[in-house]
Amino acid sequence: MNNVLPHSLFTSFDIDLFRSGKHFQLYEKFGSHLLEVDGVKGGYFSVWAPAAKSVSVVGDFNYWVQGEHLLNVRWDGSGIWEGFIPGIENGAKYKYKIQSNVNGLVTEKADPFARYCELPPNTASVVWDLKYKWKDSGYMKTRADKNALDRPYSVYEVHLGSWKRKVEENRFLTYIEMAEELVAYVRETGFTHVEFMPVMEYPYDPSWGYQLVGYFAPTSRFGKPQDFMFLVDKFHEAGIGVILDWVPSHFPSDAHGLGFFDGSHLYEHPDIRKGYHPDWKSLVFNYGRNEVRSFLISNAMFWLQHYHVDGLRVDAVASMLYLDYSRNDGEWEPNIFGGRENLDSISFLKDFNEAVYANFDGVQTIAEESTSFPMVSRPTYVGGLGFGMKWMMGWMHDTLEYFKKEPIYRSYHQNDITFSMTYAFTENFMLPLSHDEVVYGKRSIFGRMPGDEWQRFANLRLLYSYMFTHPGSKLLFMGDEFGQSEEWKFDGSLDWHLLQYDFHNGIKKTVTALNKLYTSQPALFEKQFSQDGFEWIDYSDNQNCVISFIRKGNNPKDDLLVICNFTPVVREEYRIGLPSKSKLTEIFNSDHPDFGGSGVSNPKAVKAETKPWNGREYSAVVCLSPLGVSVFKIG
Incomplete structure (x- = not known):
């Protein structure tokens, strides 16, 4: 028996925007939403799976049984499956069981739009209400001035899992604990902004968070979504901006993730020369597919809107710009003009930046881009990619090369x-x-410095x-700010004991x-x-x-x-x-x-x-x- 009632949050205008790659608030439509329909409380579910023959919602509310709650496919050919399940409550765990119409393959997938996920290694999505009473209205009114290009912008980059740990319990700090300790530390040292390495849910700790599965969910390793909101709120109370690392360049092939989602190449490019990243053994988004563009830009907008973040640092932009990135001859195909530029990706990045700056005041997008691609941080209306800033990788490389040399040799390398x-x-x-x-x-940065002890610290200063x-x-x-001696380890804590010296x-x-x-x-x-x-x-x-x-x-x-x-x-x-x-x-x-x-x-x-x-x-x-x-x- 199918206990799913026909219901939709989508209008025909939503569908048109989604198909044209211009719907940037898909999180208000897709995923799970707690609703009341005709006096009945429950959960609305919707998922994009155009190659599916059937889609079931399985979860702890139906003993994970396929077919108990079958979604209904929309009549308009959009490939969207949806429906309302009575009795669903906040905290319910679920996945989508998808039978492919292409090859009969059955996949069991986490919700691409889930707002909360089970603690890894568990992989279920969690129905979650994002209600939160923000207290940062004063900061938000002034952040356009704080984040302007003619204002100081000094960023402290943090990996939340290894900044500091509770040694006696061998555990992470929670978002709530970081709201006290990390905020106080960043304020004490005077940084204007903090940047978090990816907080979106990821299955594999050694990836440092750069292999995302839950694009709309802050990782449950450190607490609940509202706990992360509280952390951002506390940074804003201290006058400190929050930047998130964002990864639209690739995603892992984990069975519950986006890869081969409905038995077809839905999110990834079907051509392995464009859809597979050889460096990271991961899948690459199909930037030429409008629905995928809507998904990614909606994701960026989600963090800016629901989590009040002040900027997005976009990871691995160079890998997105070039078709031959990390590929040998014969492993890539030129664009229609015979060049090596990925025209779909370039177009996507321009759309992303235009959408961000048009919809949010006082935010910045920052490109981690290591090549000489022109006008990365110039507006799109003059032919640029539209980023606010770009990492100066050449400065970093040349400077570290210079500083590792003994001073007696530096005159030859001015x-x-x-x-x-x-x-x-x-x-x-x-x-x-x-x-x-x-x-x-x-x-470590300190570890590169030459000379005796005094000279090494003097060189670092x-x-x-x-x-x-x-x-x-x-x-x-x-860790760089106090001369961490050893290389960074993602599975430990910084060497805070060094501050006694x-x-x-x-x-x-x-x-x-x-x-x-x-x-x-x-x-x-x-x-x-x-x-x-x-x-x-x-x-x-x-x-x-x-x-x-x-x-x-x-x-x-x-x-x-x-x-x-x-x-x-x-x-x-x-x-x-x-x-x-x-x-x-x-x-x-x-x-x-x-x-x-x-x-x-x-x-x-x-x-x-x-x-x-x-x-x-x-x-x-x-x-x-x-x-x-x-x-x-x-x-």
Whole structure:
């Protein structure tokens, strides 16, 4: 007996939008929804399965018996199966049992639109009401200013499962516990934003969350959906923005996931040259299928709407842009113009960005993109992909290569540390030192630093100070802010005990001071993506391994002079050219004793004199600390 009543949340307009790839709120229609129909309370279920012969809802309410609750296929050829089951309550577990019309195959699938999932390794979806009383109205009214491109944007990247653990119980922190501990820590260290590696439900811990199954469900590892809302709410209460890693590039082939969903290639591209990712052994979305585009863009909108997130960092964009990404000759097919660009994916990314920025004020999309693909962070109306920012992978690679060299050899590699400025303003760049740089034998960021103990910590302070004074927004992976010694391990906790040691605590103090410098000095953020905000003083002093430049804001009175000394040699009388006859007041020095430094500084203001230097009419003599960065206010 079929105990499913005919019912629909879809209008004909919904169906038209879905089919055209323009329905961006599918989460209001698909999935499970608690409703009252003709005075009867229960659950409405709907799923897209056009190749299905029959679809049953199986769950703990019918002993997982196929055929007890058969959904009804819509008459309009949309491939949507739906129906209302009386008596369904919040917390009911369920899946879809799908018999394929193509090959008779029977699949048992989690709901692609489930708002909550069983704790892995269990795989059922859970009927869940997302009611929550938000308390962040004040923050939401002002976030457009907080998240603007001319505001400070300093990101603390976090893997929720390994930031900190309850050692005595060997368990994760919950969302509720993180709302107290993590929020307080990010506020203490001064970051403006936190970025979570994927929180959407995933089956396999070693994937770090990048192999998603529950695209609409925060992982149950740390609590319930409302608990995650509470965590976001608490970050907003502290004035901190929340960015989520989002993975529209690929998905795993787990039996309960999206792959071969209704016995056909529904979500993945049917051509293995476009539908399979050789690096991650995963499936690739079919970006040319309108219904799939609607699914993905709806997913992005869901997190922005229901979870109040402030940005989406889009993972592996490079793999989406190119048909030959990680493929050998003969393993890919050129596009209709004979090129290697994935035209469907490019079109999808433009649609995604247009939808996000048109519907939400004060949010940003950020591309993790490692190639020279043009105009990633330029508006679509001028031919760009439409992202707000792009990771500056070239800066990251060149800088880490430079810093791992002993200072005695750095004079031969000055170009590594200055080359980024030749293209720094071609995109809105974010400077990342991310989780990818502290795994797979690369060592921790601290582990790359050369020299004796003092020099290694001085080099790390130098690196971060150079990073925070370089144009662009910033991202630092958890643990880097106190000089984590070992590589990151996803199944453990950060080495918090290191903070008992002065040098490690000094790194934390340095990062905190740099965040304060970055957020308080307009010259470091007002024009961080504009050539107008930067001027070289000297990039050619490779003999001394010194570079110097000016950072500029809207008001010339805010201008800053930055001098970086990449050797352990104190330069007591270093002459520097200046654009005006001004005085220099040192406002930051990475060699400060509080940070673990030697205390070499410029305690008194330094006056410029009329003596030409560095091609400028005026100059001044300053003292450069060893392996240090000095920041001066020009006034």
